[in-house]
Amino acid sequence: MYPPRDSGWEADDLDLLPADAPRHIELLDGALIFNMSPQRSWHDRVIRRLTAALEPLAPMDWTVEAQMTVKLNRRSRPEPDIIVASVPYAPERTRFLPEEVALVVEVVSAETEDRDRRYKPGLYADAGIRHLWRIEDENGLPAVHTYELDDTTQAYVATGVRRDRLDTPVPFPVSIDVKGLVR
Template sequence: MTDVSSALEYWPSPPPWGWTADDLDRLPAEGPNGEPDFFEHVELIDGALVFMSPRKRFHQRMVRLLTEALDDQAPEELAAVDQMDVKLGHRMRPCPDVSVVAARAAADDERTFYTPAEVRLVVEVVSPESEDRDRKTKPFRYAEAGIPHFWRVESKDGRPVVYVHELDPATGVYGLTGIHHGHLTVPVPFPIDIDLDA
């Protein structure tokens, strides 16, 4: 078994100027010890590489439910995608759990990220290790980039609770517009009706 000091010897060092959003497209396919898909689930948050931990079944179930429901109900010019990066800036490239983006952008199979102008809604399903990022850092950065809608999904006694936020154009920050248990019905960014307990 490789100890930490020898593993760090093979760890990819950041460039002298630090990690940038474009560096994520140039990371190696394998990890420092030949692990396949090592960098598949990594995001860049304020210039730091953040590795996402294994997801619980609740997380996977909510991502699937929301992606399918949003894609089914979206108008033809929009599409729902999951686990795709949004490049918010030079050192900020998070990977929302679900996004609603321009259909033209979603149809481009060569894309590795979307731009804020192409994104109408981002959804983060909170995990214990991502609480701080999903509740504070990411919403602030999404709002700063001008993404009009943000949802945060949390588990309460094993059932989903969706916190719906909308960008206030006057202040440039998100305002909470509703907390949804069991059923989610909202008129924006398009009419949406989702049975959360399905």
């Protein structure tokens, strides 16, 4: 696949990729990132179960989506594992805008650990996304690291690590059995 212009790939180009293109493609600073490694069962289970747990807790007319992209700017459109957005479900939607997104969740895998831990949080913070959860595999059990955007520094600050229960009032009241995400 070649960029459609001399200046490289742009966020809206992802909607124009051929139907036979790989399913999980991110655009980070104009570079296409293909997530091609086989997904571990642990990673898939955490995404599915957390999405299912968040859906009934989300306010009316909010959307919880797994593996959709966020158009952060002209040259970056990452694909968090889960997005919680303050907009209603739209069946034809292909991406979200940062001002619609209340929470992004990254479930760290071996292939994505550097991007999920170091690179993408900076992009999300720069775009003004208020909440970030990063889920790590600790000996087969999930650990949810929660962050909130600091208005003064425009950077994320850690608000806790949850290994048993995730109880938080933001972005809406959430109470989830963390260990139950994999058992």
